[in-house]
């Protein structure tokens with residue numbers, strides 16, 4: 001009779017002894033259902049050595065059948081690939097997600113999977129780290145059978161049915177990769193080109209391609225050596241540490257708490273059966289689509305008939321495109337539309353998404369308060385306005401929270417859930433849960449101008465403008481930021497989203513004033529340094545891509561390819577001359593330090609003010625909403641990696657050089673963390689609590 005390898009998820013021998021080290025790498029304990037315990041990465045060795053164990057299983061003389069239930073991820077799937085047969089429950093999910101943790105499948109996964117299912121399919125799974133269903137795994141040839149019944153019983157039965165059959169043809173390590181159609185080298189070169197472009201500095205996807213190439217071109221033993229070498233580089237990299245931190249950060253933010261003591265585990269969300277969206281501009285459409293895709297019936301209200309007609313068509317198209325991509329039916333039946341606000345009378349939750357005008361929003365909140373059920377949650381998608389002021393327009397201010405989505409709202413993963421001083425813990429819990437059901441990374445944040453993301457961004461944007469005044473060009477600033485890992489530098493993003501957006505905000509804030517483009521007051525506003533450069537471009541009708549020019553030129557209105565603009569360069573020269581600014585050579589390191597450390601400094605202020613509960617919250621906001629490179633963990637993790645003393649020293653240096661820029665003045669929390677020995681980022685929450693209690 002054959003042996004089998006399975007338990008609730010994958011059964012494997014519990015204990016195994018032997019040499020655990022591989023040239024400086026430590027091996028993790030035998031992987032459980034979800035693969036290795038990520039917390040153990042980086043620790044000293046523990047548990048049985050996985051690779052020899054998998055080899056022993058594969059080399060065995062009895063048929064080994066993996067019975068897979070639940071998740072078989074990472075080392076879990078690698079163990080199953082060492083078995084001679086694999087049987088999965090229909091609800092099982094399989095995958096090699098190591099790349100998402102900055103690693104590669106280094107227990108033979110990168111060598112066995114391509115041998116089993118072919119290079120293109122293996123590349124897809126290993127580079128993306130995506131999970132597949134049992135049905136897809138069967139179709140790909142990863143598993144031999146799928147069962148709806150008791151998986152272990154099915155595996156035993158299967159083992160009995162194959163007992164006595166020769167096993168040589170079942171040992172995947174002895175296979176050659178199935179031939180690919182076309183030229184193998186060309187295939188790898190093309191894949192590598194695409195991966196490098198998409199990775200934007202991430203090293204794990206590149207190493208994954210290299211490992212699979214080794215599987216396709218080298219004998220198994222040499223492929224394993226290559227796998228191990230590549231893993232050695234990744235395992236100790238800062239990128240792996242950042243991605244593993246981010247894995248836990250995403251989970252930590254769902255356990256929200258507020259300074260008033262409200263907590264995720266003490267606040268039950270209200271049931272939400274039907275939702276309304278008010279306003280069908282770009283944001284409203286995206287939010288409605290995201291809600292319908294998450295299975296919620298949505299009533300969308302738009303009072304302007306023309307906009308309503310256009311929006312209906314656009315929303316249907318978005319739903320159909322999304323459904324096509326995911327291979328499901330478009331949830332068109334979830335959507336209903338109205339031009340009358342009375343249509344929201346029976347919903348459990350409303351998301352207001354009209355444009356950023358406090359007067360208009362106040363009026364809508366008054367109407368909603370009169371029309372909606374008394375216990376309906378009233379949410380605003382404002383990106384900057386005071387949630388508390390809106391709450392004060394309603395009968396039940398405790399039922400008002402901000403739900404700040406990011407454009408495009410049906411694509412972007414981030415949701416800032418903004419609680420005001422009067423929001424009830426239940427309202428916050430309900431909005432957080434709704435975000436989760438919509439597939440968002442929901443982060444609870446306090447109410448302050450710009451909340452967390454935009455408040456920090458302001459400091460970064462200001463530095464980018466100042467750098468232009470001092471001698472940089474948009475190209476220089478953008479290339480430094482892109483080199484760092486942002487998909488687009490600030491000036492390109494600004495051209496894409498429209499310079500008029502920031503101009504409008506600055507006008508409302510009393511910063512962009514007409515007629516003060518010259519003279520000493522031009523560069524000082526509200527007692528601090530101010531750069532009117534963005535306002536000056538807007539005054540000339542340069543709003544970015546939509547007008548064909550902004551910080552770059554685009555050939556025509558709506559053009560998408562940014563090219564350096566000689567007019568802009570002359571304009572900057574004239575501007576500097578006019579204001580007596582002597583341009584100097586600015587290097588990319590200064591760009592990064594000024595823009596990123598100013599942003600990080602504001603992050604510390606936010607922690608100090610209790611607007612974000614911990615560094616994980618800020619980091620998730622930046623990774624999922626602002627294009628911060630995932631493999632750098634987020635701004636606060638990055639600060640910890642750079643070293644808090646260094647961040648402090650550079651801020652002090654720049655503040656000395658620019659005493660009229662308060663954003664560069666190191667915040668007291670940063671100073672105190674440095675003084676208390678710069679604890680690792682995972683310990684900041686405790687340190688902050690202690691520091692707060694000492695105040």
Ligand SMILES: CCCCCCC/C=C/C(=O)SCCNC(=O)CCNC(=O)[C@H](O)C(C)(C)COP(=O)(O)OP(=O)(O)OC[C@H]1O[C@@H](n2cnc3c(N)ncnc32)[C@H](O)[C@@H]1OP(=O)(O)O
Pocket residue numbers: 022025026027028031034035036037038039050071073074075076097098101106107228231248251252
């Ligand atoms: C020579 C070198 C030899 C190299 C040997 C290589 C060894 C093998 C390497 C690997 O296996 S790498 C792959 C590691 N596994 C993963 O990446 C899977 C991670 N987990 C998930 O993606 C999800 O958790 C899930 C399995 C899809 C389940 O999602 P679900 O939403 O249902 O639950 P979560 O909230 O995500 O998780 C619940 C709880 O469990 C914790 N957790 C999950 N997976 C792990 C893990 N692999 N290690 C440690 N902890 C894990 C998660 O943090 C949650 O806990 P709390 O944060 O809520 O306390």
